[in-house]
Amino acid sequence: MYRTGKHTKQTKALGRLMRKLAREGEALVARTMHEAGFRPLKAIRRKAHVRKALAAAKAKVVYLLLRRPPRSPHPEMRISDDAAGS
DSSP states (O other): OOTTSOOOHHHHHHHHHHHHHHHHHHHHHHHHHHHHTOOOOHHHHTSHHHHHHHHHHHHHHHHHHHHSOOOOSOGGGSOOHHHHHO
């Protein structure tokens, strides 16, 4: 930083990187807390990028629940297509 208060291009780039890392970290914390069954902190919940991340996580869970066929817990108990035909 110069004495006049201006920033160099490298300083501005570093600031952008730090803000981006903070946004991604807050979104990760919110998603992790949501998946663990906790409510994310109120200060984090209010941020737009965190709301988008939580909405995307909830939509992904709903999509997986609706699209995935039920599976047997034991693979050897599943009926294969060739065994069912004979």
